Amino acid sequence: MTHVSIKELTKVYPGAEAPALDRLSLEIPTGELTALLGPSGCGKTTTMKMIAGLLEPTSGDVMFDGRSVLRDKPENRGVVMVFQNYLLFPYMSVAENVGFGLKMRKIDPAEISRRVGEMLELVKLPHLGDRKPSALSGGQQQRVALARALIVQPNVLLLDEPLSNLDAHLRFEMRDLIRSLQQEMGITTIFVTHDQEEAVVLADRVALILDGQMKQYDRADVFYKRPVDEATARFFGGHNFIPGTSDGHSFECALGKLALPAGAVSGTGRLTFRPENVRIGSGQEQENLLTAQIADIIYLGTQTRLKLIVCDTEVEAVVNPNEIESYGVGDTLPVHLPRTTLWVI
Amino acid sequence: MATQESLGMRSFRVLTGAVLITWLILPLIPLAIWSFAKGWFYPDLLPRNWSMRAWEYAMSDTAGVLDSLWLTIWISLVATFLSILVGVPAGRALGMYKFRGKEIVELMILAPTIVPGIAVVLGIHSVFISMGLNNTVHGVILVHLIPTLPYMVLVMAGIFSNYDPAFEAQARSLGASPLKTFWYVTLPAIRPGIIVGGLFAFLVSWSQYILTLLIGGGRVETLPLLLFNFATSGRNDITGAIGMIYILPGIIILLLTAKHLSGRSGAVGGFGQI
Numbered sequence: 034m035t036h037v038s039i040k041e042l043t044k045v046y047p048g049a050e051a052p053a054l055d056r057l058s059l060e061i062p063t064g065e066l067t068a069l070l071g072p073s074g075c076g077k078t079t080t081m082k083m084i085a086g087l088l089e090p091t092s093g094d095v096m097f098d099g100r101s102v103l104r105d106k107p108e109n110r111g112v113v114m115v116f117q118n119y120l121l122f123p124y125m126s127v128a129e130n131v132g133f134g135l136k137m138r139k140i141d142p143a144e145i146s147r148r149v150g151e152m153l154e155l156v157k158l159p160h161l162g163d164r165k166p167s168a169l170s171g172g173q174q175q176r177v178a179l180a181r182a183l184i185v186q187p188n189v190l191l192l193d194e195p196l197s198n199l200d201a202h203l204r205f206e207m208r209d210l211i212r213s214l215q216q217e218m219g220i221t222t223i224f225v226t227h228d229q230e231e232a233v234v235l236a237d238r239v240a241l242i243l244d245g246q247m248k249q250y251d252r253a254d255v256f257y258k259r260p261v262d263e264a265t266a267r268f269f270g271g272h273n274f275i276p277g278t279s280d281g282h283s284f285e286c287a288l289g290k291l292a293l294p295a296g297a298v299s300g301t302g303r304l305t306f307r308p309e310n311v312r313i314g315s316g317q318e319q320e321n322l323l324t325a326q327i328a329d330i331i332y333l334g335t336q337t338r339l340k341l342i343v344c345d346t347e348v349e350a351v352v353n354p355n356e357i358e359s360y361g362v363g364d365t366l367p368v369h370l371p372r373t374t375l376w377v378i
Numbered sequence: 379m380a381t382q383e384s385l386g387m388r389s390f391r392v393l394t395g396a397v398l399i400t401w402l403i404l405p406l407i408p409l410a411i412w413s414f415a416k417g418w419f420y421p422d423l424l425p426r427n428w429s430m431r432a433w434e435y436a437m438s439d440t441a442g443v444l445d446s447l448w449l450t451i452w453i454s455l456v457a458t459f460l461s462i463l464v465g466v467p468a469g470r471a472l473g474m475y476k477f478r479g480k481e482i483v484e485l486m487i488l489a490p491t492i493v494p495g496i497a498v499v500l501g502i503h504s505v506f507i508s509m510g511l512n513n514t515v516h517g518v519i520l521v522h523l524i525p526t527l528p529y530m531v532l533v534m535a536g537i538f539s540n541y542d543p544a545f546e547a548q549a550r551s552l553g554a555s556p557l558k559t560f561w562y563v564t565l566p567a568i569r570p571g572i573i574v575g576g577l578f579a580f581l582v583s584w585s586q587y588i589l590t591l592l593i594g595g596g597r598v599e600t601l602p603l604l605l606f607n608f609a610t611s612g613r614n615d616i617t618g619a620i621g622m623i624y625i626l627p628g629i630i631i632l633l634l635t636a637k638h639l640s641g642r643s644g645a646v647g648g649f650g651q652i
Contacts, residue, residue, distance in 0.1 A: 134552040
């Protein structure tokens with residue numbers, strides 16, 4: 034219900050030389066779930082705290098629906114932040130924790146207890162209202178923290194690494210819960226994470242922040258297909274960067290002349306393609322068919338990583354283990370780079 | 379093996395307890411006996427005659443013991459309250475933040491526990507005279523803060539070094555004003571420290587003699603001063619009775635706050651350990 038605009042937001046901590054966050058601008062449409070993705074120390078949490086009003090920006094602006102909120106105190110912004118370590122108040126029961134925000138808004142106690150009950154139902158923790166937070170598991174604590182935030186129906190919800198403290202099997206459960214509640218209530222939600230997988234599974238859109246600056250802001254799949262630069266591609270697990278020249282239709286490089294998809298830029302640059310998009314050729318392909326020698330085979334269980342030498346250039350590939358059963362190190366095999374999986378940066 | 383070990387631990391605890399109780403209680407026994415004695419002379423193990431007259435005198439208006447008791451309670455309570463008021467923010471600053479000159483500030487706060495009060499009180503006396511604070515209850519309360527504050531600040535610094543201020547940010551974000559944040563979030567976390575530090579402060583103020591004597595100029599007659607007067611006058615029975623009254627608040631406070639002094643709550647505090 035709230036459109037969030039971040040305008041050239043900058044934070045320089047006293048005594049620090051480089052800014053923790055350098056002129057970040059971001060438009061987050063109403064009701065969307067956006068990830069701020071970046072390695073630790075890239076300024077993500079700093080950004081969240083400035084949106085929540087818990088930290089004052091050095092310069093720049095935060096606007097909700099076109100109105101600057103920088104002068105609003107954190108308790109009046111309609112923003113609730115859920116911290117990574119949940120921060121449940123330890124001497125309050127689960128129900129008291131969940132009802133805290135309503136109590137601060139001077140809601141009638143009977144009404145609080147009714148809404149706390151509903152909320153605990155929603156996060157699938159009924160009957161646990163009387164427990165102390167210390168008696169709950171990590172996953173349960175997180176759901177209490179989420180319930181405590183959602184009960185005040187914030188305009189903007191901020192989540193700090195919402196999935197990172199959870200076991201693998203709880204992650205998807207939590208992801209579905211966050212997504213369904215967020216969609217249902219239509220709350221503009223921003224979360225930060227250092228884990229690209231977490232960003233991809235949860236977010237509508239991802240903003241990648243590296244070294245205090247935003248690199249790319251797009252739907253999650255675009256980061257895999259159309260990264261803006263090498264650092265971005267690398268952050269998303271890209272490995273192959275081959276220098277050469279593009280004329281917009283084909284790319285001239287050590288691997289030969291390769292056909293490019295529509296929209297590729299012209300000029301000198303680097304050709305990039307994801308290891309999992311390298312195919313073992315059948316010999317029938319019309320274009321981008323190469324001959325590779327296997328330098329190394331790394332078996333990873335459900336997939337196999339190959340180090341290939343193509344025209345004296347190393348190329349990484351990830352393939353289905355069954356496809357290369359008959360090959361060993363030193364063997365040659367045909368590889369195909371489908372035109373649509375290539376990109377020039 | 380485990381049973382043996384816990385048996386060993388148990389007997390050790392019982393022994394320590396016994397030694398402590400003997401050490402603390404034994405000196406009080408003659409005091410109690412004296413307060414009910416009508417003369418108690420060598421080589422009698424116990425007084426031959428018993429009497430309530432020391433207690434009757436102590437409770438009478440002429441002795442001024444009760445007035446002195448209320449005055450001492452008032453001075454100690456106010457000194458404790460002021461110690462908390464100063465000690466909580468000071469402890470927070472020392473426990474949570476790094477700043478220039480922190481070591482010097484720490485040393486200055488600790489100084490009164492190292493430097494004898496008598497060494498500084500003469501200087502304070504002349505300052506207080508110029509401010510009209512000598513011979514007043516206010517002046518005595520103020521000078522009591524010198525020995526009480528170190529304890530309060532040190533206890534609170536320990537509490538705050540274990541404290542995670544992110545809980546306060548979380549409360550603000552959930553809609554709590556700064557005042558409500560302190561009341562609902564900060565205070566419950568630091569309460570054990572306030573109780574323990576406050577207890578120290580109260581008892582330190584309660585047992586002040588030299589500072590009260592010099593700054594109060596004999597006009598502010600707290601219980602220790604009164605007790606000393608009777609002790610030097612050779613009235614052992616009345617001294618015994620006043621002594622019993624004098625130690626009572628300490629024992630009451632100790633019983634009320636015992637649970638905060640032992641185990642996790644008193645020693646650690648803050649949210650860090652929970």
